[in-house]
Amino acid sequence: MATWFLTRATATLTSSSRIIRTLGTSCNFFGKWTYETNNCGSLRLEHVGKRVCLTGWIQNSRMDQKFVVLRDGLGIVQVVLPDNGNPVEEDIERYKALPLESAVCIEGTVTKRPDGQVNRKMATGDVEVVIDKINMMSKARASLPFYVKPGNEALEELRMRHRYLDLRHLWLQSNLRLRSEVTNKMRSFLLSQDLVEVETPTLFKRTPGGAREFIVPTKQKDKFYSLVQSPQQFKQLLMVGGFNKYFQIARCYRDESGMSDRQPEFTQVDIEMAFTDAERIRGLCEALIKSSWPSSVPSLSDTDQFPKLTYAECMNNYGSDKPDLRITNSIVDLADFLKTCKSDFATSQLAEEKYVKALVFRKGDLPGGGLTKNQLQFLNTIAKEKVESKGWNAMTSYFTFDGVEIKGSLVRKLTGGDQKSMEKLKSSLSLEEGDIGVMTVSEQKTAALESLGAVRQHMIKCHMNLDPHNFKFLWVVDFPLFFPDGDKLESAHHPFTRPHEDDAHLLHDQPLKIRGQNFDLVLNGQEVGGGSMRIHDHEMQRYILEELLQEDTSLLEHLLEALSCGCPPHGGIALGLDRIIAILCKSRNIRDVIAFPKTSEGSDLMSNAPSNISDADKYFYHLK
């Protein structure tokens, strides 16, 4: 059968692909579901002597030395013509006719490389495959948009336009294979814990609050589906419906074109449980992450619990609700220092309600021993941009300490050069020679903190040279439930989040003071998950939606009714799968872990989607 098939499968109507180049006389394939017996990248000394069938693409060829490099999705191996083969000359001619990136199937024997030809840089560098047959399965055309070689990387736009070629890069192969591994380890773990995977619809109805949702016209005039931004409503309805432990690796949609590093569709690990509490949900989540850790990435400590900080602690210490804990630098409050400042500036303009904060970086933590003046000035820019983007007021300046003097415009302004204040500042910040920092003064505590938070993030990204495979997880809890939004309120998480039990009495009078029972999972400064306990009481849910958020509850009557049918306490979490995989792959962009990503504008450069549609389609969907 297999012999028959080869002849058939490779014969086509066109002469260009009718070619079968066979160095031997017959063709046999040995693999179980596919032709190959081994992966190119898996061959080692232990395979020497084994007859193998390999499939893949020709990555390199050196005709003079009669070898090619064959690549499949898992690695490369060197393939050579037999030294005493027959007819050698003809074979070499055939070899030369193989265009790079053609798909071939070869048969041969694994051989130890001659001494001196071992390649320590290749995983398969101890061996080579001496071939007796090479079957051209599909010839690549003469000139490809780019070639698939390490270090030969084309511009991203060209790669995206020809993603089918780009995907042959072993680093992308590795990313997507790791994604498959992790996703399915997650599944296995959740199933082992008796969670049930339930598929929920993506064609639904708008959920108030949250991101913009794509709409889908139907053949009924003026009737549209919305593409769900998450399975939130469905998973809550499943809790009402008796599926106490649910999960889904769910495709979600948000129309956020123009936001960098966002995709119109993305994947989340969606979990919900009933008859439970936030602590248990976080516990499950930690166990999930530990159990699904990929084998190729440095392991997490199995025993450590993820640390937990309140929102207030995060803001006060790190100026961010998703601090990167790979560095320990935290914001110092300089209220005591301020009291020692006798300058006109300090005494005239700064009353007790002003906030003075600073963030210091130690000389020893800065690769290269320090920052240039331009780099230091740029820290000011970062802080100022943050302040301005929010419409706040704050003064910021960097400072340096040369072992003797703390230099910096704001330091000078505050101290007026007073030695006692300088000493106080030095001791407050534990400054040592070569340390640098940024100081902010503002009436608004948030402005003082977040501007330093921005500086902290910039330092990590640009100057600290941190190991991306040092993984620092963090739970952030006790967020405010609402933020002010003009004369109404806005949900900090989403409108279904349950108030903190200690604060529920504030719901009618002081809703802005209520903490929510939501929690974020942060990894190396990026939010990778968000969860909460949900409101399971229909009257409370209605009050929050109608009175506080002023939402149109007619869109949610089905949910409100469901809550009145005996809805157990429940909560859950959604993990951003793309983001987690990107971090595991040491990639800054989720496009590197998505097989066919779109641009930040939502375009597929390969197919040119989105595109025009026919008038007939427009007519059918009442768009004309």
Next chain:
Amino acid sequence: MATWFLTRATATLTSSSRIIRTLGTSCNFFGKWTYETNNCGSLRLEHVGKRVCLTGWIQNSRMDQKFVVLRDGLGIVQVVLPDNGNPVEEDIERYKALPLESAVCIEGTVTKRPDGQVNRKMATGDVEVVIDKINMMSKARASLPFYVKPGNEALEELRMRHRYLDLRHLWLQSNLRLRSEVTNKMRSFLLSQDLVEVETPTLFKRTPGGAREFIVPTKQKDKFYSLVQSPQQFKQLLMVGGFNKYFQIARCYRDESGMSDRQPEFTQVDIEMAFTDAERIRGLCEALIKSSWPSSVPSLSDTDQFPKLTYAECMNNYGSDKPDLRITNSIVDLADFLKTCKSDFATSQLAEEKYVKALVFRKGDLPGGGLTKNQLQFLNTIAKEKVESKGWNAMTSYFTFDGVEIKGSLVRKLTGGDQKSMEKLKSSLSLEEGDIGVMTVSEQKTAALESLGAVRQHMIKCHMNLDPHNFKFLWVVDFPLFFPDGDKLESAHHPFTRPHEDDAHLLHDQPLKIRGQNFDLVLNGQEVGGGSMRIHDHEMQRYILEELLQEDTSLLEHLLEALSCGCPPHGGIALGLDRIIAILCKSRNIRDVIAFPKTSEGSDLMSNAPSNISDADKYFYHLK
């Protein structure tokens, strides 16, 4: 923590849900991720004496006997008040205040039921749980749309409107839990065979041919995505891209509202492999199905290969390309009988190019020993409807054999009462007393066959009382590649299907004679999968698209270009997951295996999706 939480979690701002009814004095929950220690349905004699915490809903209560039936997603158990508890009177009052379908958490001890009270109809009927605490988590309102009890099934429309209640039915719980089990066994098997799960986009561009695709407007005027009807293009591009063994449990979309038992979104098990052949793909698929068989369903024989029939064999024998092989009845060709017929009708109107076919059902296979006259006449109707719906010409009539005479209008017409012809017919059909059948005469072979195929299907559905858990799989191969469609051709499978290698020479001159390398998987008369080898040669693909199918290839330039970059031979299959699960669940409608299904018109009766959208949204998407 747990103690603290209970008090908190169940206290709300509204008096109606502030209630915690506790029969003891303290509350402790023991479960790991959720409160319960055991599932209601899992308790057996071996648990007697164990202290348990159970969560669920109150399904029944008999106050006079001081017991309730508690139900979770996995079963029910009887829960009773202690005989010598204290304070008993107050407890009973509290018990009486528990509305049915309220969510509760109880603590108690598993006890053997007193002799004479064992309930053999309940899986937990040997035991009951004597409680010391009952915690009201969430009270159901007084009057629910329907109650969740066996045999108390509401109309489908009401169930759909309140799907969150409907889902509490144990049979629906069981269906969806089986779905999770099977899906994930499939995943595990495919991963174990080194297939890689790759997520592909659903927001894409129209693929020519196939079903109507939903469109999704974007903020760019006149630019639309299409929702993919399958990952077909992407999986082929993955083959070009070096992912030789791919699978995905993929959400797909088709705008087919109005077709019964179809959903606008559905799930398929999508598989594609490169450097392989059709036989290997079918082999993988059989192994997949056998390995993912659910534990609760009668097993398939592990050793049997699925039978394989050609399209021509299926049509000739069963009048259908998806025959149900649970019965062996096949169509008999009566050409020889026709030669013996001397009637005016037979000799005048029937030339050699006419087809006479019959299908017989044995008396012993008909429950009740036979069909009524009305039922027999309805067989004619079924056959005629099929013929008329296709615009064919054919005569059909049923016949009966009473042991002496074959009665039927077409029999009479053909034989003219001639005894020799009758005898010939009797022996051709091996008729025995009580057998019945249908006979057709047509110039069109297809009409003669398919009308009988429709009768066969009707008999199976309405009269044969077959075991839905007798599973008969079948591969159908060697379909025609094209069907005629006016002056052009239409793909029988899809435009990417590779011609049969023996027929490829017919591509230019006799395309209608070409068989395709596609194959269907049929289970008990339903198509549950379709696969093919694909065209991996860009010139052949372009020729078929442009010349034969007259499609606009501008929509597919990216695929055509990809095929020229060294695309290996490849093929794959898509299994209809919803359909397979429905058959495993003995359900005729896929709605029974989907958590939140839509009507055949595409409506979600629960939320009223699809619905109106705001003018702002219309403006944003240039629809106004």
